[in-house]
Amino acid sequence: MKSVNWGVLGASKFARDHMARAIHEASGARLMALATSTAEKAQGFRDFCPDLTIHATYEALLADPAIEVVYIPLPNNLHVEWTLRALEAGKHVLCEKPIAMKADQIDALIAARDRTGLMATEAYMIVHHPQWQRARQLVDEGAIGRIQHADAAFSYDNSAEPGNIRNRPETGGGSIPDIGVYTFGSVRWVTGAEPVWLQSRIRREQGVDVFAQVLGDMSGPDGRFTFASMTSMRLAPRQEVTFQGEHGFIRLTAPFNAGLFGEAQLHMIRPGQPDQIERFPGVRQYRNQVEAFCQSIRGGAAFAWTLENARATQAMIDLAFAGEQSV
Numbered sequence: 001m002k003s004v005n006w007g008v009l010g011a012s013k014f015a016r017d018h019m020a021r022a023i024h025e026a027s028g029a030r031l032m033a034l035a036t037s038t039a040e041k042a043q044g045f046r047d048f049c050p051d052l053t054i055h056a057t058y059e060a061l062l063a064d065p066a067i068e069v070v071y072i073p074l075p076n077n078l079h080v081e082w083t084l085r086a087l088e089a090g091k092h093v094l095c096e097k098p099i100a101m102k103a104d105q106i107d108a109l110i111a112a113r114d115r116t117g118l119m120a121t122e123a124y125m126i127v128h129h130p131q132w133q134r135a136r137q138l139v140d141e142g143a144i145g146r147i148q149h150a151d152a153a154f155s156y157d158n159s160a161e162p163g164n165i166r167n168r169p170e171t172g173g174g175s176i177p178d179i180g181v182y183t184f185g186s187v188r189w190v191t192g193a194e195p196v197w198l199q200s201r202i203r204r205e206q207g208v209d210v211f212a213q214v215l216g217d218m219s220g221p222d223g224r225f226t227f228a229s230m231t232s233m234r235l236a237p238r239q240e241v242t243f244q245g246e247h248g249f250i251r252l253t254a255p256f257n258a259g260l261f262g263e264a265q266l267h268m269i270r271p272g273q274p275d276q277i278e279r280f281p282g283v284r285q286y287r288n289q290v291e292a293f294c295q296s297i298r299g300g301a302a303f304a305w306t307l308e309n310a311r312a313t314q315a316m317i318d319l320a321f322a323g324e325q326s327v
Contacts, residue, residue: 004294007033007067007091009058009082011041014096015073019123022286023071024049028294035061058082062089069293071123072096075165076172080105083120087112093120094293097181099307101172103315110307119297122310126182126256127189128288131264131280135243135250136190138268144245147191147220151228151242152183154256155235162206166233169207175231176202176212176317182256183229184214184320185313186241189305193220195227195316199323210234211327214320229320237261247271258285 006023008015011034024031033053034045042054055061062070062085070086072079072095079099086093087109099122100106113120126132139147156179158164165171166178188194198216202209214229239261241252248270258264264283268276295301 001028001294001298003028003030004297005030005032005066005068006290007035007055007061007064007070008045009035009061009070009072009086010074011036011038011045012073015071016041016044018286019071019073019290020045021048022284022290025284026287026290026294028298029290033061033064033067058085062086062091068092069094069297076101076177077170080109083109084112087116087118087120090116090118092118092293092297094123094289095120097122097124097310098172098177098314098317099310100314101177103311103318106307106311106314110311113307119293119303121293121303121305121307123289124181124185124305124310125285125289126186126258127304128292129258129264129280129283129285131252131255131258131266131278131283132186132190134266134278135252138250138266139190139243139245143248143268144243144250144270145247146222147193147225147243147245149226149228149244150187150191150218151230151244152187152255153230153238153240154179154183155230155232155238157235157237158233159210167206167208167210174208174210175233176209176214176320178231178233179256180212180214180229180231180317180320181313183231183241184316185309186255187218187227187229187243188313188316189309190243191218191220191222191225193218193225194312195319196224197323198227198316198320200320200325201327202324203327205234212320213327216323248273258283
């Protein structure tokens with residue numbers, strides 16, 4: 001397969017430490033260009049990719065005829081604008097999550113994708129990790145019976161970084177946009193269910209939610225079940241997801257930052273049967289995502305996360321905010 005040429009729109013720390021490296025290392029991908037006007041930030045990328053072309057503006061990168069795919073790690077409030085501009089420039093797009101701030105904003109992205117015939121989607125990397133693929137398989141097979149309840153928790157503490165974009169309302173900050181996209185979307189992806197109703201208890205600081213407890217009901221192919229999500233940017237780090245079925249439960253450790261938060265594991269506990277523990281050491285989910293994107297472009301392989309998937313998760317986020325109660 002001919003390598004796919006990638007450019008990165010913006011020199012974010014996350015791009016430097018994770019996604020740009022994944023693009024550089026992925027089979028079938030070539031990291032060719034970065035758009036940044038800051039030489040110091042550019043150097044952090046050139047440290048592992050010395051031949052990187054540096055464009056001083058985002059527009060210059062979009063005009064580069066060598067670039068086929070643009071990866072967008074910009075602040076949340078800029079995702080829709082630059083995804084549309086990249087598509088209009090003839091580039092495929094992989095944009096960080098959440099790709100929009102409201103579900104109906106994604107309609108324009110879907111229309112642009114379909115009109116241009118290009119690929120555009122949200123960088124929802126966990127669906128490319130075998131831990132999540134295995135969880136979905138087991139639930140589909142009925143290994144724990146019909147789902148009765150799902151709960152997800154994701155927290156970290158960035159209280160010492162008031163200027164961080166996640167702590168600023170004007171850049172689309174907040175725990176639900178930043179990490180609720182994981183607690184909501186992952187349960188949707190595994191179960192095939194959508195929310196029936198949601199109610200939220202939210203604590204805000206400077207206009208952004210720093211703690212959110214979301215409760216409700218979801219309905220899927222096998223019926224209705226209860227749902228609970230806890231996200232926070234003011235608590236000690238925690239990541240865990242559990243699917244409770246009629247005949248047992250599945251618990252996922254390090255489900256979102258596999259390998260960084262801890263080892264990704266799947267525990268299946270069923271009464272009267274030996275506990276089943278599956279471990280997934282060394283999996284590079286960001287690299288998996290890049291390789292799957294390249295295979296989709298070059299070979300037409302189905303991609304695990306579409307704009308329609310992203311829209312449904314954003315609609316769930318919108319519903320959670322609509323049911324907000326202050327705490």
